[in-house]
Amino acid sequence: MADGLITLTIDGVPVHVPSGTLVIEAAKQAGVLVPHYCYHPGLPVAGVCRMCLVEVEKQPKLAIACATPVAEGMVVRTQSAPAKRARTSVLEFLLINHPLDCPICDQAGECELQDFTFQEGRPGTRYSPDYPKRFNPVEDFGPDILYVPNRCILCTRCVRFMEDVAQEPVLNVSERGDRAFIGIHPQGRLDHPWAGNVVDLCPVGSLLSKDFLHKARAWELDRTASICTGCSQGCNVTLDTRDDVVVRVRPRQNLEVNRYFICDHGRANYRWMNRGDRVEAPLVKQAGSEGYRAVDWDEALDRVRIIVGGASGKAVAFASPRAATEALFLARHLLGGFDWTGAFQLVMGDEEPLAGVPNLALRAERAPNVHGAELLGYTRDMSAALQAAEQSAVVFVLDDPQVSVRTAGAVIYLGTVMPEADGATPDVILPITNVAEEEGTFVNRDGRVQRYFQAKPAPGMARPAWWVLGELLEGTGNGARGMPLACAADVFDLMAESMEAFGGLSYAKLGLVGRTLGQGAGVPA
């Protein structure tokens, strides 16, 4: 074709794909999922499970869709009798040594062996109950990984991930024939910083996360698109919640950021989202005492409005680089009339790259919105900000219980938990939501702004920081748009209007994979 695309037909549906595309990928465009196990778009092709056998017109034998490149005029049939029969037989072969222990298997409900067996497997077995099944004991592969060899279908995804993507080849296929199993180097452990991906890659319940072991059944989980808060890479993740408790973090495909993978640091970084010791009501300091009084939002907000409205001069905002861009923006906006300083403290760690994927690593900057905060004028210079705070009229602390402030002015604290550091006690404590309880955006280290979604309800009276700051903004008349900020998207729109870098963007445009910001550095108008 003139546009360099190849036209072929898959199950009667014409598709146009670039030359070199594999049939299994082209089929997705036709809305056809060719059943498969060993194929994974993030791994080199192995072609061993033989599950994706399809009929290609004018070819004498069935072809595996995962290793067959498209050709002009090719006619592919995934549902022809020989193709279906071949796949049914592969399923039969896979099941003869499979324990069928789905009732106690973590993978049940999200198991590709289960799914395709339901779809096109045989209703019964022809394997005699007198024949023993292959048995090997469960092995401890790594800090978070168990190997259950009896369930293994030897697709070799884990072996290829460790060899070609992590580039630390500790796994192999050991033995031959039906005695084969996944072997681990006798002196090796599956403890690579990205090793946990083998659990996601495993199409069956053979590689399991100890952390998630027997914690939930797949069908009890609610899944929410989110962004990992572990570092500034901004890996796209899915938060799995069970009864409003986050129980698992898994990678969510984003070819521009993290492809199909997340690191183990990010994978384990969720327990704090379920913390029980939360601030559940707005608290105001009681006159003449050390204690706080729980109040309703109106009273708390009025109190803050009075403090902010009656002050002038210097103001400092200490904001967590884990806070949403929207909150960071509004905090700055709210203090627009002051001589403003914004700063954040950043935890640093070791950089842990994933060798086989360019520009993917657990970053040294262990917070998701460092770039967003800097874009909005917050700096890493904590000492200057702490110094400025001493003479400030108002100090805002946004979602950072560790910051120890000394000031002559008022301290407004927005947080999920009570302040943990010494220093000035806040005048007002406003309970806010965490990343799992609100909508928002982060800007990653490459300037990509990405949305995260609400996975569970907030505890007590906690509200998103953007709502709290938006309400305060209404009262001060400081830059309000004449209409209330009803949702996070409204805040983003306001930001897009006033900041060049965000210009032209909206939640709808960001979608599930985000957009890279324009080059122009922006400050509030």
Added chain:
Amino acid sequence: MGFPHTPHPRETLVLSKHFGDTDARTYKGWVKRGGYEMLNQALAMEPAAIIEEVKASGLRGRGGAGFPTGLKWSFMPREKKKPHYLCVNADESEPGTFKDREIMRWTPHGLLEGTAIAAHAIQADVTYIYIRGEFTEAWDIMERALAEANAAGVFGKIKIYLHRGAGAYICGEETAMMNSIEGKRGNPRIKPPFPAAAGLFGMPTTINNVETLAAVPLILENGAAWYKGLCLSNPKSTGTKLLSVCGHVQKPGNYEVTMGFPLKDLLYDLCGGMRPGRTLKAVIPGGSSVPILNREEAESTLLDYEGCVEKGTMLGSGGVIVFDDSADLVYQIMRLARFYAHESCAQCTQCREGTAWTTKILERILAGQGKMADLDLLLDLADNMTGKTICVLSDSCAAPVVSGIKKFRNEFEAYITGNRKPVIAA
């Protein structure tokens, strides 16, 4: 050290002319017999001219597939942009086959000469001769011969290395062999890419069998027309074939006959026929991977590529396995299946699970616990195992099962109905 039999007058001694002659093994002895002259001539020839000559001779691969050798060589890039490799398949792992072993034992320099000519023809920088690990004697002889030839400097720029296998049947499959040489697990690779495009170390590679290459100097010496003239039946099958005959014949051994030679004459004349009082029951003509012939088919088969295909089997590697009426074919087929189950590389599902399942069913039948439905199940499994995997090991396991049940169903049924006593424990 076993010596070969005295040649039968009906044999055509081309490759086996010096079998049994210990002097021919030495470099001096080989040169005395005119050896390495063809290599010297070939090194002065244009590679394309050698390829044309081999094409004209009709020489086809003796490893099993019978692919035209000259055509295979011509697939190598003519304009060399990357290093080229030649691999010599001396793994000879096919059960019932032992011809390459004899070539290496008796005429190691003949193989080295053919190898060097082929390397020149395909412009290979480096050649690996992959020798089956169990061939200890052949290995020693080849090592000595290579050292002698290197000392004499006959190979010019061509480097030849011996590489020892470690006992895996599958490493005789050309792509598995390449992985094995590279130091990887001997798993067959998906084709395409074919070796001539991306083979050993990702470079253009040709893989030839020992017997194929051993014939090359003789083709150059006597001319393509001479070789093409060695043909008793179909003109597409030319030259001679070494047949490794084993099993129930009076005189098993390697026999070299012209292509198209009747299997019947091989068995009853050259091999001295069945043992006294025994009659022929079945023959596997081309190594364990090909379908079994019953007596009628065997006695009318002409031994060349087409002649075997006509009877629904293949010439394969030329490993002729003979069964007389005392043979228990159910047991024999189980042993073959067990071999394939043991040797499956475990990559493809059908092969990994199918070979083992097939073996289990056959074992149960032999233990007197089979069911009639097992026979249909075996056939269905065999069908599911055929033509659906990366290499043909799975097909090879299915072939004897299918042909065995088709041709000797009554023997299977006898175990199932209890007319035959179980021969193995359940």
